[in-house]
Amino acid sequence: MKKINFYIGANNTTHKVEEEKALDILASVYDGMSVTETMGYWRGSQEKSILVSIMAESVDLTIVKSVCKRLNTALDQDAVMVEILDSNTLFISDRE
Numbered sequence: 001m002k003k004i005n006f007y008i009g010a011n012n013t014t015h016k017v018e019e020e021k022a023l024d025i026l027a028s029v030y031d032g033m034s035v036t037e038t039m040g041y042w043r044g045s046q047e048k049s050i051l052v053s054i055m056a057e058s059v060d061l062t063i064v065k066s067v068c069k070r071l072n073t074a075l076d077q078d079a080v081m082v083e084i085l086d087s088n089t090l091f092i093s094d095r096e
Contacts, residue, residue, distance in 0.1 A: 001089045004054045004064065007081040008071060009040050010047040017048050018075050025070050029063060030054045042078070055089050 008022050019035070026033055033054045040049035068080045 001087045002056050002059045003083075003085045003087040003089065004056060004059060005083040005085070006052040006054070006067075006071070007038075007040065007049060007083070008052065008075065009042050009049045009077060009080075012076045012078065014076075015047065017050055019050055021074050022050065022052065022071060025067065025074060026052055026054070029067055030056070055087065055091075059084055 006022075006026065008017070010017050017037075023033070023035065033052050036051040036053070038049045038051050040047055064082055064084075068082060071077060071080045
């Protein structure tokens with residue numbers, strides 16, 4: 001499995017994290033995610049941010065780049081940092 005972390009900062013104009021817009025964009029591509037509120041720094045300034053973690057069997061970089069472009073435009077961002085990691089994640093359920 002792969003873990004895709006999207007680090008999304010505050011809107012450059014409003015200086016607020018537009019979490020609902022970001023999650024709508026990500027949910028249009030990915031089935032599930034975890035969201036953590038964080039504090040980040042961009043160009044020397046502190047800003048509220050969110051970390052969105054997504055687990056996937058594989059990663060298509062074309063899709064990741066497309067999602068980032070959509071996030072950049074919709075959220076008035078200079079950039080979205082993406083981290084792709086190998087993960088030993090399992091989804092376990094008692095349901096059949």
